[in-house]
Every structure is written in structure tokens, then in C-alpha cells.
Amino acid sequence: MKKIQGRGTLEAVDGRLDIVVNINGADKALRVAPGEYLLDALRREGYKGVKRGCDNGDCGTCTILLDGKPALSCMMFAAQAHRRRVVTIEGLGTPDRPHPIQRAFVETGAVQCGFCIPGMVLAAKALLDENPEPDETAIRRALDGNLCRCTGYVKQVEAVMLAAKKLKAAGRRA
Amino acid sequence: MGVSEKRDFTVVNHRVEKVDALALACGTAQFTDDIDVRGLLTGRLLYSPHAHARIKSIDTREAKKVPGVLAVLTHEDLPRVRHTTAGQGHPEPSPYDTLVLSEKARYVGDRIAAVAAETPEAAEEALARIKVDYEVLPAVFDTLEAIKEGAPVIHDEADSKNIPDARHNICAKFDFEVKESEWFAEADVVVDRWYKTQWAQHCALEPHVTITYFDGDGRLVIRTSTQVPFHCRRITAKVLQVPVKSIRVIKPRIGGGFGSKQEVLLEPVCAALSLATRRPVKIEFTRKETFVSSRTRHPFVVRLKTGAKKDGTITDAHMEVYCDNGAYGAHSLTVMMCSGSHTLPMYQAKNTRFVGRSVYTNLPVGGAYRGFGATQGFFAWESQMDIMAAELGLDPIEFRRKNYIRSGEGSPVFKAMGEGREGIEQKIGSCGMDECISRGLAAIKWYAKKRRYRRQTGPKRRGLGCACMMQGSGIPEVDMAAASIKMNEDGSFNLHMGATDLGTGSDTVLAQIAAEVLGVTTGDIITLSSDTDLTPFDVGAYASSTTFISGNAVKKAALHAREQILKVAARILDEKPQDVDLKDGKARAKSGRSCALSEVAHTAFYYHDQHQIMGVASHYAQSSPPPFAAHFAEVEVDTETGQVTVLDYVATVDCGTAINPALAEGQNDGAVLNGLSYALTEEMLFGPSGAMLNPNFRTYKIFTTADAPPFKTILIPTYEPDGPFGAKSVSEIGINGPQPAIANAVCDAVGVRLLAPPFTPEKVLKAIKEKRAGRPALHLLGG
Structure with missing residues (x-):
């Protein structure tokens, strides 16, 4: 029997843990293995927008928001998300109702292959939540953990600038 | 002017939103692993x-x-x-x-x-x-050791085919010479240098x-x-x-x-x-x-022995390349040949010789990588151009200007060297190099900074360097692309292309080309690329071919559909087809009468001479129009640590008509940043057993937002007669510039010539110390 300390004590039954994670605003009961990574659990549950680029915490494509802060889902156990709030890219907006940050990435031409974009959009969201009017340095610092090989980052930095403007014009928080 | 030659574009040359961008930004677009397969x-x-x-x-x-x-x-x-x-x-x-x-x-x-x-x-x-x-x-890890007599034979099996000299680990060879006079007889200055590029992924x-x-x-x-x-x-x-x-x-x-x-x-x-x-x-x-x-960028050892007259005319070009292919010969002939075929025509010498060998070693396998040999070739060539200019006492910019290939000119290299076989004769149909250079010089404030940096003191020194490049647009008479376009009853179209969008934006660019011909927006074009059951054939996304080759196929397929639409529309409008145009989703006659495309489709489906309006076409090219580029780097070198910092970088590129300027800029930005980190940090390192020592992003450093220096892409429009709506390729060329431009800038700043990237602080510091000690600065093998 394995015990994981955190928000309450979890006990593994038959090598499985029953956890509850708030994913994109709704509580979801998940049965996971104690050693299962959050990335694997999320993808298994259908959140395919969370990408696997390195499985080593180096590339940022698996970025989610954990209680509002960017986190690497390949570097934490699913059980560590028990009773916490997870936002994946699917929770931010949909093609029918995209979030202004997602629109800004599209409008500036910041999306090429798009594999890094979900993680980068979420990193941008966390930045704009804290700092609604970031300068280029702040943006570059915030996106520093999200590798992209296609774009040279030029238009992605522009996208975050544009998103900040859009949000301000709409008078809303990210 | 027909639709085919039009220059007043409504969709092409516009910053249209990438057709798949929103789904990608929302995480709903499906990559290979984004489906659930039962029993997997x-x-x-x-x-x-x-x-x-x-x-x-x-x-x-x-x-x-x-x-x-x-x-x-x-x-x-x-x-x-x-x-x-x-x-x-x-x-x-x-x-x-x-x-x-x-x-x-x-x-x-x-x-x-x-x-x-x-x-x-x-x-x-x-x-x-x-x-x-x-x-x-016994294993062999060194390119030049592997071809020596007595080296371990890596492919000693009997059943492999097309290895030119397995006993000496040579997996491809190509030699070529044009000679108009005695070698180096007319040259006032002869420069002979060896260059070495590194493994990269x-x-x-x-x-x-x-x-x-x-x-x-x-x-x-x-x-x-x-x-x-x-x-x-x-x-x-x-x-x-x-x-x-x-x-x-x-x-x-x-x-x-x-x-x-x-x-x-x-x-x-x-x-x-x-x-x-x-x-x-x-x-x-x-x-x-x-x-x-998987695959790597082939490291090269390149020898350039070149001659020039006092007036700056390049007379002789001897290029010798050894391409390390690792354990298997993937792309061994073609990458090796492209190191010459994309560089040698740039500055035509009367005497030109290329000696190429691709070599097996017991290391990971080389393969196609953006730039495809031209990257390695241009590092050597554009470094050599600066060395020659210095020896001749000429301005490096003017020396390049005197020699680069112009519109209307050809080169015997085009005919002699194709990709893996003989090439084809071609004359340059469009060349924006002059403007690439002048706009780049202005953007980086070249001359003003040159003057300012003439008198520098202190441990940190600044310098400027430039590099000029060309590439190709597809492989002539080898690459083929096909597309079909089918009209739906609401006036939308299914564009089925063999072309492979791998994140480059080709679905969008090709949809723009179709939309331009059909008088609709990309919102009316539903793209499907590369499903071998559903789309026509295409060789695939490589050799900078998609916009040029697949773009021409899509344009032709759209013209084919357009012809059918005009016929039906002419009947509806009681006009002659030649008096009808397609615009804003409508068929419009000169008389002012018009009908919606949905009506055209309905008529064809249900009412009269019932048929499916559908265009289909293939394209292969008899030329490979080069895009041209000029890059300019401003660096600061810390002479106490060897650290090279790029302060500014300008990359100009002539890609003909940019079908989508935003995507073209993005392609070039990405290529340039990849080139910058390839120049400064990226290198696959191997231990004594041949195992890679840094197979992760922590120790194999690619640039992040924080590492990326300030840089800028400037598109220089030209019109390529063979391209769809004047377009040439853009995807690869930008990666070729940073290594030579930075090496030239470092030399301008501190007077040391770096011959083996990446330009790490250790290598640069060593070169600076050797220069101070008065030793010749020939930092070739690892420095």
C-alpha cells in the first residue's frame, strides 16, 4: 500500500489511486496508478491538446495551469493534482469560442506546426493574469520554458502583446 | 491579362490567417498520437x-x-x-x-x-x-580517418547496392570540373582554407x-x-x-x-x-x-581553394567536400552535391571544380535537414569570400556585388550538378540580391556602425559581418506534384493535394493560390493534404518544393475547374465564357450580370448537362528558381571570456511573390533562429565509445525566447516567371546565413577567423589567445 501525502491522504487500492481533479472547471474522478504522470493521465482522459515533446521537463509542450500557475504535466504525478485545479488548452477556448490569446496567436501568424502552441498559450495566460501589460522582456521571460523550432518566437511575442491589447480593450482579465 | 498572369491579387500576397491555426491554438487539431485506438x-x-x-x-x-x-x-x-x-x-x-x-x-x-x-x-x-x-x-569516428586505407570497413556485407567504394567507407562520390584556363594562372590572390561543420539535430x-x-x-x-x-x-x-x-x-x-x-x-x-x-x-x-x-545534419569537412584578380573577379573555385554520413548512406549523394550545386553558381568562376565524397563512420546517420548541404557549403563559401576580400583589400560587400549571379545569367554548374544526377540548364529568371544587400545594409546601419567601431578599446569589441546565399525551388524534372479540386453545391471547394503540410503552412498557401484563381476566399477552400487513398500523388515536403511545384499543380487544377465553372456560368448568364470572370464568390459578366457560385454548382449538379465540376492537374518543373538572401550580423565579442553575443541580425530574402507574407516571414524567422543556435551552441557530442553525450534539450541547447537575439526578416519582392503568381521557395535558405555572417562579424570585431562552428566561448577564447601569441589562426579541427 502506498500513501501520498498532500491535500489529504490517498491510499492505493489494488495498485490504483482514486483522485478528484478539477479539470477545466469541472470535478473529474480519475483512477490512476501511483506512479502515473499527470501528462499521461490527461492524455488518456482525452485532453490531447497537452503534448509530449520530451517527457523530461525541458520543452514546455505539456504545460498546463495548476491552480492558475504554469506547470509541466510530464514532471508531476497525476496524484499530485488531487483536489487541485487544472486548466488545459481545451479549457481556455474552443474554435467556436476562442480565448483572445488564442485569437491573437492566429491573427499574428504565430502558429506554424502548432505543437508548442497549447503550452505557450497557457504560459501567456499565466503571464497576463499577473501582468496585464507586459513588455517584451517580460513576455520573453514568461515564454522561456516553451521551446518552438518553427517560428523564431518573433510572432509569438507579438501575439502576446496583441492579446494584452485585446484584453485591455475588452476590459477583461486574461 | 488572364488570371494566370495577374498581379493585382485579392488573396495571394495577403496575410491570410493560416487555415489550421485556430484548431491548433485551441488544441483540437489532431496530430498522429491524438486519436484513441482500441487495443493499441x-x-x-x-x-x-x-x-x-x-x-x-x-x-x-x-x-x-x-x-x-x-x-x-x-x-x-x-x-x-x-x-x-x-x-x-x-x-x-x-x-x-x-x-x-x-x-x-x-x-x-x-x-x-x-x-x-x-x-x-x-x-x-x-x-x-x-x-x-x-x-x-574496431570503430571509426572521424570523417577523414574513415576513408584511409586500413580503416574498419563498416559496410562489408555483400547484398548492399550502389555503394561506390565500400572498402574505403565511401557511400557517395561526385566529381565535376569546368576549366577555361590553367588553374590559378590568372589569379592575383589565392586562398586555401579548410572548414569543418558539426553534427546537429x-x-x-x-x-x-x-x-x-x-x-x-x-x-x-x-x-x-x-x-x-x-x-x-x-x-x-x-x-x-x-x-x-x-x-x-x-x-x-x-x-x-x-x-x-x-x-x-x-x-x-x-x-x-x-x-x-x-x-x-x-x-x-x-x-x-x-x-x-532518427537523423542528423551531416557534418562536413570542406576545402576551398579559390583565386581572384586584383579587380575582384573570381577566377578559380576548387571545392572539396567530405560529408560524414554516419552508419548509413541516407541522402549521401544529394546532400553532398547540394553543398556545391547551391553555392558554386552564386559566384561564377571560369575554372570550377567540385570533388565530393560522402563517408561512412560509426556514428548516427545523416539525413535531410533544412538547408540540405547548402548550409555547410555556404559556411565555407561566405567565410572564404571575406578572407579573399581582405587579401585583395576590397570591401567585402562590393566584392560580393561584383561577382554574384544576375537575372538572365546561367551557370555550367546548373547543368552539371543536379540532386543525385545531372542537373538541367537554367537561366536566373528573378534575382533580388541587389536589393537584399542594400536593404539589409540600411536596416543594420552597416556603414555608420563600421565607422563607429573603427576605434574600439576595452575587453568587449563589436563587429559586423554579412553572408549572401541562394537555394533552389524543388528538384527540376524529378519532383512532381498533383492536386484535384472539386466544387460543392454551396460554392465551396475541396482541395485535395498530395502536398504535405508539416506545419509549414502549405495548406494555407496552396488554398490561397486556388482561391485567387477561383475568385473566392480561403474560407471557401476545404483542404486535405496527403492521404495516399484520397489525394493525388506528390513527392512530399522537401527541397523547398511545395510552394513552387505543388503551388503550380494547384494553380493548374484550379484553372481547370475555373474553365468548367465559366462554361456553366456563361450558360446561366447567357454570355460567352471569355466574357465571364470569377470574383467575390460570384461569376460576373462584363455586361454586369452575375450569379453566385452556388448557383453554378447547383446547375451542374441538378439542372443542365449534369456533371461534377472538378479540376485535376500535375506539375513538374524544368527549372529550380533560386531564392536569394543576404544576412547581416552585429556581434559583441568579450575578449576575456570568448563569449559572442549577437546584438542585431537582419535577414533579407527574395522569395519572389510571398504568397502569404506572414507565413513567409515566419518560415524565415524560424530558419534564421535555428541557424543562430546552430552557429553558437548546437552540437551533438560523442564519447569515446561513440555514444551521444547530450541527447536532451538540457545539454543540447536550442534557443528559447530568452536566448534569441534581436533579429528581423525583410521580404524583398520579385516576380519569378516560372512560379505560381511569381513565387519561389522560402523555407530553407534562411538557415544558411548565421554561421558565416557571425564568423565574419567575429573576425571584424577581434580579427580571428573561426573555421569550425559552433562558436562557443571556449573556441573563441582559444582563437583570441592564439592570435595574441602570434600563431596562425587556423582553428579547424575542434579548435
């Missing part, structure tokens, strides 16, 4: 721990006993079909020297066995229980991944992250000895490729596991596997 098995591969070893025996009995393991395969279980993994036109100009699973270990990371299991854990357990009895052989963020399964009719479906779906189908069928018609290759969204996915690597072995288990199987490379066991 995990495939895993066993790799050689030895750089060179004969396999005496493989015992898989214990592995097969692991619960949940359904198949364990070695070379003994598969047809012995020597092939190349290079996804090229048939017959591929690469040696057939590879088996799906190797019968001999030729590098640390060579594939020895494959397993399929119910869980990743069972698959790993099975790999651990495979017993391989190796007889370790593509680092697409999506690792290689393949899922294979059987559909309801028992056909094998390969859903895969590939740049070459049709070559993938052909090669997989051949090596597994199954009919082409039994295979369907589906290309979903692709997370970047840059050439590494031009290799047919995972598909045959994944399919073999599905055939063995009759179950769906997925193989997904880890990042380490992507580094070690």
Missing part, C-alpha cells in the same frame, strides 16, 4: 550499445515469455530487403544499405530488435530480456511517431508523422514485401520535420509489428531516440 499495442526498439559489432546470435526466447508481449522481431524475422530510408523519388539516389532491423551493429543506437506488448512496461521488460551476443569490432517538437492498424477491409493503415507519405507507402511496401495497394498512409497534423521526417524510419518496423500481431501498434520516439536514432 506499444512498440519499442532495442538499440546497439556498441559502435561497431558483429551480431553472433540473438536469443529472444526469454523476451517472448514476458506476459503481455505479443511479438519480438529481429532481422531474422523480416524479409532481407536492402533499402534506403531516404524518402526520395524512385529510384532513390542513396545506397541501398539498410535493413529494417540491422544484422550488424554500425553505431550506438542502431536498431537490433523490436517488440510489441500490451503495456509500455511489458515492452521494456521484453527489451531487457533479449540476449544479443556481440563480437565488438532537427529538434522538431513532435518526436517521430507512427500508429499502424488494419481497417475493416484488412488493409494496413499507417498514420504517421511524415513529410513523404507517398514515398513512405512505396518504401514500406517494398521492404515488407506487401502490395502497395494494401497500404494507406495518412498524414495528420505534423509537429515539424525540418527534414528528419523525410526519412521512412518507423513506418516499416511498426507495420511489421502489426503484421506479426494483427493488432494496432504505436511506436513513439523518446527525445533521446529522436536525437540518436
Whole structure:
């Protein structure tokens, strides 16, 4: 029997843990293995927008928001998300109702292959939540953990600038 | 002026939103692994721990006993079909020297066995229980050592084909000479230098991944992250000895490729596991596997011996290249040849000689990589141009201006050197180099800064450097693309293209071309690219071919559909077809009468002379119009630490008409940043056993937002007569500039000539110290 300390004590039954994670605003009961990574659990549950680029915490494509802060889902156990709030890219907006940050990435031409974009959009969201009017340095610092090989980052930095403007014009928080 | 030659564009040359961008930004677009397949098995591969070893025996009995393991395969279980993994036109100009699973270990990371299991854990357990009895052989890791008499012979097997000299580890060779006078007889200055470029990896963020399964009719479906779906189908069928018609290759969204996915690597072995288990199987490379066991940029050793007259005329160009191909010969002939065929025509010398050898070593395998040999060739050439200018006492910009190829000019190199075979004669149809140079000089404030930096003191010194480049647009008379376009009753169109969008934006660019011809917006074009069952053929996304070759095919297919639309519309409007135009989603007659495209489609479907309006066309090219580029770097060198900091970087590029300027800029930005980190940090390092030491992003450094120096792309418009609406390629050329431009800028700043990138602080500091000690600055082999 394995015990994981955190928000309450979890006990593994038959090598499985029953956890509850708030994913994109709704509580979801998940049965996971104690050693299962959050990335694997999320993808298994259908959140395919969370990408696997390195499985080593180096590339940022698996970025989610954990209680509002960017986190690497390949570097934490699913059980560590028990009773916490997870936002994946699917929770931010949909093609029918995209979030202004997602629109800004599209409008500036910041999306090429798009594999890094979900993680980068979420990193941008966390930045704009804290700092609604970031300068280029702040943006570059915030996106520093999200590798992209296609774009040279030029238009992605522009996208975050544009998103900040859009949000301000709409008078809303990210 | 007909629609074909129009220059007042409504969709083309506009910053249209990328057609798949919103789905990608919302995480709903599906990459290879973004579907759930019931009963999916995990495939895993066993790799050689030895750089060179004969396999005496493989015992898989214990592995097969692991619960949940359904198949364990070695070379003994598969047809012995020597092939190349290079996804090229048939017959591929690469040696057939590879088996799906190797019968001999030729590098640390060579594939020895494959397993399929119910869980990743069972698959790993099975790999651990495979017993391989190796007889370790002497290995060779150095390009020039490998071709010496007595070096270990890496391909000593009898059944490989098209290896020109296996006994000396030469997997490709090409020699060429044009000589108008005695060598170096007219030259006032002769410069002879050796250059060496490093191993590098593509680092697409999506690792290689393949899922294979059987559909309801028992056909094998390969859903895969590939740049070459049709070559993938052909090669997989051949090596597994199954009919082409039994295979369907589906290309979903692709997370970047840059050439590494031009290799047919995972598909045959994944399919073999599905055939063995009759179950769906997925193989997904880890990042380490992507580094070690996919493909790399071939490192080169280049010798340039060049001569010039006092007035700056280049008289002689002797180029000698040794291309390290690692353990197998993928793209060995073509990458090696492109190092000359894309560089030598740039500055035409009366005497031109190219001597090329591609070489086997016991290291990971070289393959296609953005720039494709031109990157390595231009590092040498553009460094050499600055050295020659200095020897001649000429301004490096003016020296280039005097020599570069102009519009209307040809080169014997175009005819002599193609990709893997003879090329074709061509004259340059468009060349924006002069404006590339002048706009770049102005943007970086070249002359003002040059004056300012003339008197510098202190430990940090600044300098400027430039580099000029060309590339090609597809492979003439080799590459072929086809497309079909089908009209729907609402006036929308399905554009089915063989062309492979791997994140480049080609679906969008090609939709823009179709929309321009059909008088609609990209919102009315539904794109489907590269499904071997559903779309026409295309060689795939490589050689900077898609906009130029596939773009012409799409344009022709759209013109074909347009002709049919005009006929129907003319009947509806009671006009002659030649008096009808397509605009804003309508057919409009000169008389002012118009009808909606939906009415045209309805009429064709239901009312009169019933038929499907559908265009189809193919295209192959008889030219490969080069895009041109000029890059300018401003650096600061810390003479106490050797640190090189890029302060500013300007990359101008003439890609003809930019079909989508935003995407063209993005392509160039990405190529430039890749080039910048290739110049300054990126290098695959190997230990004494031949194992890669840095197979992760922590120790193999690619630039992040914080590392990226300020840089800027400037598009220089020209109009290429052979291109669709004047377009040429843009995707590769930008990667060729940073290495030479930075090397030239460092030399301008501190007077040391760097001949072997990456320009790490250690190398630069060593070069500075040697210069102070008065030793010649020839930092070639690792510095």
C-alpha cells in the first residue's frame, strides 16, 4: 500500500489511486496508478491538446495551469493534482469560442506546426493574469520554458502583446 | 491579362490567417498520437550499445515469455530487403544499405530488435530480456580517418547496392570540373582554407511517431508523422514485401520535420509489428531516440581553394567536400552535391571544380535537414569570400556585388550538378540580391556602425559581418506534384493535394493560390493534404518544393475547374465564357450580370448537362528558381571570456511573390533562429565509445525566447516567371546565413577567423589567445 501525502491522504487500492481533479472547471474522478504522470493521465482522459515533446521537463509542450500557475504535466504525478485545479488548452477556448490569446496567436501568424502552441498559450495566460501589460522582456521571460523550432518566437511575442491589447480593450482579465 | 498572369491579387500576397491555426491554438487539431485506438499495442526498439559489432546470435526466447508481449522481431524475422530510408523519388539516389532491423551493429543506437506488448512496461521488460551476443569490432569516428586505407570497413556485407567504394567507407562520390584556363594562372590572390561543420539535430517538437492498424477491409493503415507519405507507402511496401495497394498512409497534423521526417524510419518496423500481431501498434520516439536514432545534419569537412584578380573577379573555385554520413548512406549523394550545386553558381568562376565524397563512420546517420548541404557549403563559401576580400583589400560587400549571379545569367554548374544526377540548364529568371544587400545594409546601419567601431578599446569589441546565399525551388524534372479540386453545391471547394503540410503552412498557401484563381476566399477552400487513398500523388515536403511545384499543380487544377465553372456560368448568364470572370464568390459578366457560385454548382449538379465540376492537374518543373538572401550580423565579442553575443541580425530574402507574407516571414524567422543556435551552441557530442553525450534539450541547447537575439526578416519582392503568381521557395535558405555572417562579424570585431562552428566561448577564447601569441589562426579541427 502506498500513501501520498498532500491535500489529504490517498491510499492505493489494488495498485490504483482514486483522485478528484478539477479539470477545466469541472470535478473529474480519475483512477490512476501511483506512479502515473499527470501528462499521461490527461492524455488518456482525452485532453490531447497537452503534448509530449520530451517527457523530461525541458520543452514546455505539456504545460498546463495548476491552480492558475504554469506547470509541466510530464514532471508531476497525476496524484499530485488531487483536489487541485487544472486548466488545459481545451479549457481556455474552443474554435467556436476562442480565448483572445488564442485569437491573437492566429491573427499574428504565430502558429506554424502548432505543437508548442497549447503550452505557450497557457504560459501567456499565466503571464497576463499577473501582468496585464507586459513588455517584451517580460513576455520573453514568461515564454522561456516553451521551446518552438518553427517560428523564431518573433510572432509569438507579438501575439502576446496583441492579446494584452485585446484584453485591455475588452476590459477583461486574461 | 488572364488570371494566370495577374498581379493585382485579392488573396495571394495577403496575410491570410493560416487555415489550421485556430484548431491548433485551441488544441483540437489532431496530430498522429491524438486519436484513441482500441487495443493499441506499444512498440519499442532495442538499440546497439556498441559502435561497431558483429551480431553472433540473438536469443529472444526469454523476451517472448514476458506476459503481455505479443511479438519480438529481429532481422531474422523480416524479409532481407536492402533499402534506403531516404524518402526520395524512385529510384532513390542513396545506397541501398539498410535493413529494417540491422544484422550488424554500425553505431550506438542502431536498431537490433523490436517488440510489441500490451503495456509500455511489458515492452521494456521484453527489451531487457533479449540476449544479443556481440563480437565488438574496431570503430571509426572521424570523417577523414574513415576513408584511409586500413580503416574498419563498416559496410562489408555483400547484398548492399550502389555503394561506390565500400572498402574505403565511401557511400557517395561526385566529381565535376569546368576549366577555361590553367588553374590559378590568372589569379592575383589565392586562398586555401579548410572548414569543418558539426553534427546537429532537427529538434522538431513532435518526436517521430507512427500508429499502424488494419481497417475493416484488412488493409494496413499507417498514420504517421511524415513529410513523404507517398514515398513512405512505396518504401514500406517494398521492404515488407506487401502490395502497395494494401497500404494507406495518412498524414495528420505534423509537429515539424525540418527534414528528419523525410526519412521512412518507423513506418516499416511498426507495420511489421502489426503484421506479426494483427493488432494496432504505436511506436513513439523518446527525445533521446529522436536525437540518436532518427537523423542528423551531416557534418562536413570542406576545402576551398579559390583565386581572384586584383579587380575582384573570381577566377578559380576548387571545392572539396567530405560529408560524414554516419552508419548509413541516407541522402549521401544529394546532400553532398547540394553543398556545391547551391553555392558554386552564386559566384561564377571560369575554372570550377567540385570533388565530393560522402563517408561512412560509426556514428548516427545523416539525413535531410533544412538547408540540405547548402548550409555547410555556404559556411565555407561566405567565410572564404571575406578572407579573399581582405587579401585583395576590397570591401567585402562590393566584392560580393561584383561577382554574384544576375537575372538572365546561367551557370555550367546548373547543368552539371543536379540532386543525385545531372542537373538541367537554367537561366536566373528573378534575382533580388541587389536589393537584399542594400536593404539589409540600411536596416543594420552597416556603414555608420563600421565607422563607429573603427576605434574600439576595452575587453568587449563589436563587429559586423554579412553572408549572401541562394537555394533552389524543388528538384527540376524529378519532383512532381498533383492536386484535384472539386466544387460543392454551396460554392465551396475541396482541395485535395498530395502536398504535405508539416506545419509549414502549405495548406494555407496552396488554398490561397486556388482561391485567387477561383475568385473566392480561403474560407471557401476545404483542404486535405496527403492521404495516399484520397489525394493525388506528390513527392512530399522537401527541397523547398511545395510552394513552387505543388503551388503550380494547384494553380493548374484550379484553372481547370475555373474553365468548367465559366462554361456553366456563361450558360446561366447567357454570355460567352471569355466574357465571364470569377470574383467575390460570384461569376460576373462584363455586361454586369452575375450569379453566385452556388448557383453554378447547383446547375451542374441538378439542372443542365449534369456533371461534377472538378479540376485535376500535375506539375513538374524544368527549372529550380533560386531564392536569394543576404544576412547581416552585429556581434559583441568579450575578449576575456570568448563569449559572442549577437546584438542585431537582419535577414533579407527574395522569395519572389510571398504568397502569404506572414507565413513567409515566419518560415524565415524560424530558419534564421535555428541557424543562430546552430552557429553558437548546437552540437551533438560523442564519447569515446561513440555514444551521444547530450541527447536532451538540457545539454543540447536550442534557443528559447530568452536566448534569441534581436533579429528581423525583410521580404524583398520579385516576380519569378516560372512560379505560381511569381513565387519561389522560402523555407530553407534562411538557415544558411548565421554561421558565416557571425564568423565574419567575429573576425571584424577581434580579427580571428573561426573555421569550425559552433562558436562557443571556449573556441573563441582559444582563437583570441592564439592570435595574441602570434600563431596562425587556423582553428579547424575542434579548435
